[in-house]
Amino acid sequence: xxxxxxxxxxxxxxxxxxxxxxxxxxxxxxxxxxxxxxxxxxxxxxxxxxxxxxxxxxxxxxxxxxxxxxxxxxxxxxxxxxxxxxxxxxxxxxxxxxxxxxxxxxxxxxxxxxxxxxxxxxxxxxxxxxxxxxxxxxxxxxxxxx
Amino acid sequence: xxxxxxxxxxxxxxxxxxxxxxxxxxxxxxxxxxxxxxxxxxxxxxxxxxxxxxxxxxxxxxxxxxxxxxxxxxxxxxxxxxxxxxxxxxxxxxxxxxxxxxxxxxxxxxxxxxxxxxxxxxxxxxxxxxxxxxxxxxxxxxxxxx
DNA sequence: TAAATTTAGGACCTTAAATATCTTGTATGC
DNA sequence: GCATACAAGATATTTAAGGTCCTAAATTTA
Numbered sequence: 001x002x003x004x005x006x007x008x009x010x011x012x013x014x015x016x017x018x019x020x021x022x023x024x025x026x027x028x029x030x031x032x033x034x035x036x037x038x039x040x041x042x043x044x045x046x047x048x049x050x051x052x053x054x055x056x057x058x059x060x061x062x063x064x065x066x067x068x069x070x071x072x073x074x075x076x077x078x079x080x081x082x083x084x085x086x087x088x089x090x091x092x093x094x095x096x097x098x099x100x101x102x103x104x105x106x107x108x109x110x111x112x113x114x115x116x117x118x119x120x121x122x123x124x125x126x127x128x129x130x131x132x133x134x135x136x137x138x139x140x141x142x143x144x145x146x
Numbered sequence: 147x148x149x150x151x152x153x154x155x156x157x158x159x160x161x162x163x164x165x166x167x168x169x170x171x172x173x174x175x176x177x178x179x180x181x182x183x184x185x186x187x188x189x190x191x192x193x194x195x196x197x198x199x200x201x202x203x204x205x206x207x208x209x210x211x212x213x214x215x216x217x218x219x220x221x222x223x224x225x226x227x228x229x230x231x232x233x234x235x236x237x238x239x240x241x242x243x244x245x246x247x248x249x250x251x252x253x254x255x256x257x258x259x260x261x262x263x264x265x266x267x268x269x270x271x272x273x274x275x276x277x278x279x280x281x282x283x284x285x286x287x288x289x290x291x292x
Numbered sequence: 293t294a295a296a297t298t299t300a301g302g303a304c305c306t307t308a309a310a311t312a313t314c315t316t317g318t319a320t321g322c
Numbered sequence: 323g324c325a326t327a328c329a330a331g332a333t334a335t336t337t338a339a340g341g342t343c344c345t346a347a348a349t350t351t352a
Contacts, residue, residue, distance in 0.1 A: 001147065001148070001149070001150075001230060001233055001235070002147070002234065002235060002236070002237065003147070003235055003236070003237055003257065004147075004338095004339065004340085005237065005339075005340065005341095006339080008237045011253065012244075012253075015253055027298080028298075028299070029298085036244055038340085038341060038342085040341070040342060040343080041340070041341055041342085043299065043300075043301090044301090044341090046299085047299090047300070047301080057299065057300085058298090058299080058348090058349080059298065059299045059347070059349060060297070060298060060299075060347085060348045060349020060350060061296065061297040061298060061348090061349050061350040061351075062297080062298080062349075062350060063297080063298045063299055063348080063349070063350095064298080064299085065299095076256060084147060087147055088147065088148065089147070089148060089149055089264075090148070090149070091148065091149055091151065091154045098158075098182055098282065099282035100282055101282070102282075104280060105280060105281055105282040106275060106276040106277075106278060106280055106281055107157065107158075107161055107277075107281050107282060107283060108282065110222060110268070110271050110276065111149065113267075114264060114267050114268065117263065117264070117267060118235075118260060118263070118264055121259075121260050121263060122256070122260065125256050129252060130252040130253045130256065131252075131253075132252060134250060134251060134252055135251055135252055135253050136244065136245035136246055136247070136248075136251045136253060136254065137253060150309095150310065150311090151310075151311070151312095152310075152311075173327075173328095174327075174328070175327085184311080184312060184313085186312070186313060186314085187311065187312055189328065189329075189330090190311095190312090190330090192328090193328095193329075193330080203328070203329085204319090204320085204327090204328080205318070205319040205320065205327070205328050205329075206318085206319045206320025206321065206326070206327060206328075207319090207320050207321045207322075207325070207326040207327060208320075208321060208322095208327080209319080209320070209321095209326080209328055210327080210328085211328095293352100294351100294352090295350100295351085295352080296349100296350085296351080296352095297348100297349080297350075297351095298347100298348085298349080298350100299346105299347085299348080299349100300345100300347070300348090301344100301345095301346085301347100302343105302344090302345095302346105303342100303343080303344085303345105304341100304342080304343075304344100305340100305341080305342070305343090306339100306340085306341080307338100307339085307340085307341100308337100308338090308339080308340100309336100309337085309338085309339095310335100310336080310337075310338095311334100311335080311336075311337095312333105312334085312335080312336095313332100313333080313334075313335095314331105314332080314333075314334090315330100315331090315332080315333095316329100316330090316331090316332100317328105317330080317331100318327100318328085318329070318330100319326100319327085319329090320325105320326080320327085320328100321324105321325090321326080321327105322323100322324090322325085322326100
């Protein structure tokens with residue numbers, strides 16, 4: 001019943017890139033260090049974000065990640081679901097078999113409705129909103145860049 | 147990001163008891179069979195429901211479970227949280243350390259808000275509402291009671 | 293073009309939690 | 323007292339999360 005660490009890391013990574021600015025190349029090392037994400041684990045997460053089209057990964061020396069989209073065009077739901085798959089509060093498919101019609105059944109339609117509500121809420125949260133001042137994710141000063 | 151099986155089983159058990167009627171003794175065997183819950187696992191779940199004051203467990207021959215409260219006085223949230231603990235979408239406590247103030251931070255306050263919304267929704271769903279006709283959980287006919 | 297840097301991607305490992313099951317003990321009814 | 327039915331702790335089994343490791347590949351730079 002929790003957002004996973006991987007999803008939390010993905011969000012931190014995206015917020016970091018947003019704060020650095022769309023199109024700005026940022027090394028994995030810097031993000032991992034500043035956002036406190038295990039570097040190798042971040043690599044895995046970034047690959048999924050890249051496959052989903054949110055960032056571009058540049059290999060080689062001076063490589064790193066680049067934000068592709070406008071912050072206001074990205075929302076929490078799509079980032080989270082890129083990492084953990086479609087959010088669903090419903091019981092597993094094995095349990096759905098028990099219920100002949102989860103959409104009609106008053107017991108099980110609750111989860112369908114609550115899931116929709118949650119997904120709508122997260123969809124409404126765009127990255128321009130959560131990346132402004134006050135965020136716990138602060139960027140490394142460009143000058144002190146190693 | 148799912149309700150656990152244990153929680154789903156607890157809900158089925160309560161719905162079954164509600165449909166049988168407050169104060170009606172129902173054997174664990176019957177509930178386990180009709181609601182498709184592993185009997186021993188149901189025992190564990192029932193113990194927690196009993197400790198929380200929702201049902202009474204009668205030991206010995208002709209033992210079983212009895213619903214204590216009025217269906218309209220019980221809601222999904224309290225049953226679910228009895229089994230899986232307080233619902234929270236927030237990241238683990240280890241991750242909260244990263245954020246100095248999850249209530250102020252725009253990144254992390256999202257989870258707090260979404261969690262409140264979800265809990266409110268579940269709190270509004272009382273057992274009299276979900277136990278009416280149309281539910282996938284049907285009770286054994288009293289006459290054919292073995 | 294060789295070396296250094298940096299990410300890619302698959303294999304593997306560790307831990308924790310969920311999901312039970314087993315066994316022995318205890319309470320109740322007949 | 324014996325059968326029945328739940329209690330409760332110990333013990334698997336399975337699954338997923340959360341990482342780590344290692345070799346390869348891409349890119350920059352000397």
